[in-house]
């Protein structure tokens with residue numbers, strides 16, 4: 355065939371050498387730019403396969419000499435973010451928990467970090483709004499200002515680290531209401547009277563003969579933990595029974611169950627699962643939800659400084675008296 359090739363006169367281009375019924379074909383060469391582009395893509399392809407993961411194998415792919423992976427890329431990004439956060443996390447842990455509010459930057463990071471950690475670890479029990487999933491579930495609403503074990507930063511942090519009635523740790527918050535009915539401590543008639551009394555002091559039922567009998571039983575059987583006035587005791591995690599807030603429900607049926615069997619609410623401890631900075635973030639977040647309380651120690655200091663100001667302007671003698679009085683009042687406030 356090659357011998358039939360010749361240069362076509364009008365175009366100056368070589369023919370391919372075939373001929374069909376007098377029709378011949380020109381062998382027009384590829385344009386230069388096109389060829390170079392083709393070579394460039396081939397070279398790029400080869401270099402890519404050498405440097406980056408490319409050929410799929412059974413379980414993975416060829417790795418490439420650069421060792422790059424999208425997962426590694428992500429890990430690196432996370433690491434960079436972690437590095438950025440590290441000083442803040444360290445500052446969070448090393449700052450006295452009651453002084454955190456002095457640093458708005460720390461507070462903001464803590465609340466944001468706490469909010470996302472809450473979504474991962476706490477919503478399954480406390481609900482996405484931290485409102486306890488549903489009334490009567492036994493999971494406390496963390497937005498209100500009723501606290502079983504204490505609502506200042508230190509108390510909340512303690513609860514988070516050690517958990518509540520957590521069987522694997524001796525420092526856990528612990529108390530156990532007796533199962534008055536099941537264990538035969540009270541008869542079902544007595545329990546019914548106590549139910550009337552509890553409903554009466556929580557504003558659900560009018561005063562009655564049954565509630566009055568219940569009041570007497572309450573003083574002998576319940577006041578030890580719930581207080582003579584039924585307002586509860588945080589040392590024992592015993593709830594206030596005189597308001598409308600309830601863990602397990604204030605209808606007669608729920609109350610009868612509570613008194614007969616006791617409830618024994620358990621919360622896992624987080625001290626061994628989460629790092630101290632995350633615990634602190636959660637603490638600040640929970641505290642920020644609306645029901646957070648000032649620490650007793652701080653309240654006392656604030657009280658004293660308040661009392662000091664007018665006293666100082668009056669004269670030295672009265673200043674001493676006022677300061678002493680102020681301190682005493684401060685402590686009373688804390689206990690009530």
Ligand code: HEC
Nearest residue numbers: 475476479492493494501502503504518591619620621636
């Ligand atoms: C397995 C369910 C469960 C999980 C998960 C859980 N909690 Fe709790 N939590 C409870 C229960 C139940 C109580 C009430 C225990 C009681 O009766 O004293 C409680 C009580 C609390 C209290 C004490 C409230 C008070 O009034 O003193 C705080 C604070 C708290 N949880 C915060 C958290 C945070 C923050 C997380 C996530 C790190 C979390 N909880 C995860 C079940 C849970």
Ligand code: HEC
Nearest residue numbers: 529530531575576579591592593600601602603617618619
């Ligand atoms: C040893 C302490 C203790 C004693 C005694 C005790 N309680 Fe309790 N009570 C608790 C604790 C702690 C809880 C919190 C619930 C739990 O166990 O998870 C509770 C919960 C309750 C609740 C549920 C409140 C709610 O929010 O739903 C009621 C009602 C109640 N107690 C009534 C009584 C009555 C009535 C008596 C006396 C017959 C009594 N308790 C005796 C410690 C005690």
